Each structure stands twice: as C-alpha cells, then as structure tokens.
Amino acid sequence: xxxxxxxxxxxxxxxxxxxxxxxxxxxxxxxxxxxxxxxxxxxxxxxxxxxxxxxxxxxxxxxxxxxxxxxxxxxxxxxxxxxxxxxxxxxxxxxxxxxxxxxxxxxxxxxxxxxxxxxxxxxxxxxxxxxxxxxxxx
Amino acid sequence: xxxxxxxxxxxxxxxxxxxxxxxxxxxxxxxxxxxxxxxxxxxxxxxxxxxxxxxxxxxxxxxxxxxxxxxxxxxxxxxxxxxxxxxxxxxxxxxxxxxxxxxxxxxxxxxxxxxxxxxxxxxxxxxxxxxxxxxxxxxxxxxxxxxxxxxxxxx
Numbered sequence: 032x033x034x035x036x037x038x039x040x041x042x043x044x045x046x047x048x049x050x051x052x053x054x055x056x057x058x059x060x061x062x063x064x065x066x067x068x069x070x071x072x073x074x075x076x077x078x079x080x081x082x083x084x085x086x087x088x089x090x091x092x093x094x095x096x097x098x099x100x101x102x103x104x105x106x107x108x109x110x111x112x113x114x115x116x117x118x119x120x121x122x123x124x125x126x127x128x129x130x131x132x133x134x135x136x137x138x139x140x141x142x143x144x145x146x147x148x149x150x151x152x153x154x155x156x157x158x159x160x161x162x163x164x165x166x167x168x169x
Numbered sequence: 170x171x172x173x174x175x176x177x178x179x180x181x182x183x184x185x186x187x188x189x190x191x192x193x194x195x196x197x198x199x200x201x202x203x204x205x206x207x208x209x210x211x212x213x214x215x216x217x218x219x220x221x222x223x224x225x226x227x228x229x230x231x232x233x234x235x236x237x238x239x240x241x242x243x244x245x246x247x248x249x250x251x252x253x254x255x256x257x258x259x260x261x262x263x264x265x266x267x268x269x270x271x272x273x274x275x276x277x278x279x280x281x282x283x284x285x286x287x288x289x290x291x292x293x294x295x296x297x298x299x300x301x302x303x304x305x306x307x308x309x310x311x312x313x314x315x316x317x318x319x320x321x322x323x324x
Binding site for chain 2: 158
C-alpha cells in the first residue's frame with residue numbers, strides 16, 4: 032500500500048505541467064499535497080487524499096491480488112480558469128504516470144466523477160474537485 | 170425454448186390434372202407462451218431485485234455517510250437524507266440546513282466538510298464523508314449486481 036501511495040505522490044509531484052503551473056514551495060517541492068497543504072502555501076496547489084482502499088479477496092489463489100483505491104483530488108486556483116486548468120493537468124498526470132510501485136502494477140485508472148467547481152469558505156480561491164479509481168494488482 | 174420451423178409442405182396433385190401444384194410454406198414459432206412466461210418472470214424478478222438493491226444501497230450509503238461525520242451541532246449528521254425522484258433512482262443529499270437542530274441552522278456548510286476549505290487562514294481538510302460512504306459501498310453493490318445477473322440467468 033505504501034508503495035502505491037508513494038507512486039501517486041510521485042505522479043503528481045513530478046508532473047512537469049503541474050510543477051510549471053503550481054511552482055515549488057519553500058521546501059523546494061511541487062505544491063501537490065496529501066490531505067492538507069502546508070501552512071501559508073499560496074495557490075495554485077493540489078490536494079489529494081485516499082478516500083478508501085479496498086482489499087479485494089485474492090484471485091487465483093494467493094498469487095494474484097487486486098487493490099482498488101479511490102483518490103479524491105482538489106485543484107485550488109486563484110480563479111476559475113486556473114483551477115480548471117490545474118484539474119486538467121491532474122487528470123493528465125494520472126493518465127501518464129508510470130506508477131512504479133513494485134510489487135504492484137497498475138491495471139487501470141479512471142475518473143469516476145464529473146469535475147465540479149466550488150467556492151471557498153474564507154477566501155476568493157476556487158477549487159475543482161474530481162475523484163479517480165485506481166486499480167493495482169500484484 | 171421457442172423454435173422456428175420453415176419448410177415446404179408437399180406438392181398435392183390436382184384430381185385429373187397432369188401438372189401444377191400449389192406450394193405451401195409454414196412458418197411457426199413453438200414455445201412462445203412458455204417463452205413469454207419466462208420473460209415475464211425475468212422482468213418481474215429484475216424489477217424487484219434491482220429496485221430493492223438501489224433502495225438498500227442508498228440506505229447503506231446514507232448510514233455510512235452519517236457514521237463518517239464527526240457531529241458538532243448534529244445538523245449535518247441528521248441532514249443526510251435520501252430521496253426517490255424516479256424509478257430505480259435514489260439520491261443521497263447532505264445539507265446542514267436540513268438538520269434536526271433548527272435553532273443552529275444558520276448557514277449551509279455541507280460542501281465545506283465534504284470537500285474541505287483552503288488552507289489560507291484556518292482551513293479544513295476534505296473529510297469526504299459522502300464520497301467515502303459511496304466508495305466503501307460500491308464493491309458490495311457490484312457483487313450484488315453480479316448475483317442478480319446470475320439469478321436472472323438461471324430463470
């Protein structure tokens with residue numbers, strides 16, 4: 032599981048389009064964070080989190096195991112255009128990632144919700160959310 | 170099982186005539202009644218089982234969503250409701266304004282809990298209480314759908 036989560040983090044942080052739009056934070060990392068952004072980080076940035084990890088029963092004995100993950104993403108932007116562009120980059124990053132997560136191999140990934148734009152409670156920032164279903168096997 | 174029979178049914182001779190005959194073909198489907206009875210049974214069972222599955226799934230997602238909420242005023246927890254807008258369609262809606270503590274219904278904040286707020290200032294992470302409820306229920310729904318399909322095949 033850890034290898035899979037690391038591969039998702041790498042997929043988003045090493046994506047050149049996300050990096051070019053979001054830039055780096057004060058620690059020199061692309062602004063793509065799991066669960067919560069760093070304090071005082073400025074938009075645009077990406078938040079992603081694992082909604083659920085479902086351990087499917089082994090198939091064909093114990094030699095073949097499937098792991099499904101539901102991943103929620105939020106593309107935070109200073110305006111609607113920026114947030115939607117970042118959401119598009121996130122989807123492309125998920126599609127293009129190599130998911131090197133030995134011993135796990137990527138079987139498929141697909142977006143399972145329509146992206147939607149939401150206002151923020153306290154600021155003028157805008158977020159576009161989308162959820163993805165990733166299936167790995169080993 | 171219905172079957173179709175198609176063929177030529179002989180060439181009867183006319184009395185006194187030397188040549189000529191009519192040609193009769195027969196097309197018949199056997200077992201239509203039995204087939205229609207089975208289809209009606211499939212229709213009935215599918216409607217009952219899919220209707221039950223969709224309703225039950227909505228109830229389970231509703232309960233899981235409530236369970237995923239950390240109650241403060243209780244308005245969001247009691248504000249998770251299900252509705253039945255069309256046959257086989259159930260919706261689950263969370264609204265803090267629909268909660269059971271009306272005196273504390275001051276503004277709608279369900280989406281902020283579900284999707285989080287920005288971290289500029291006092292931000293909150295996304296709890297995803299609705300999406301987690303859906304994601305956790307989905308595998309069971311898929312298994313149930315597969316079982317219904319197998320049941321229908323056996324009819």
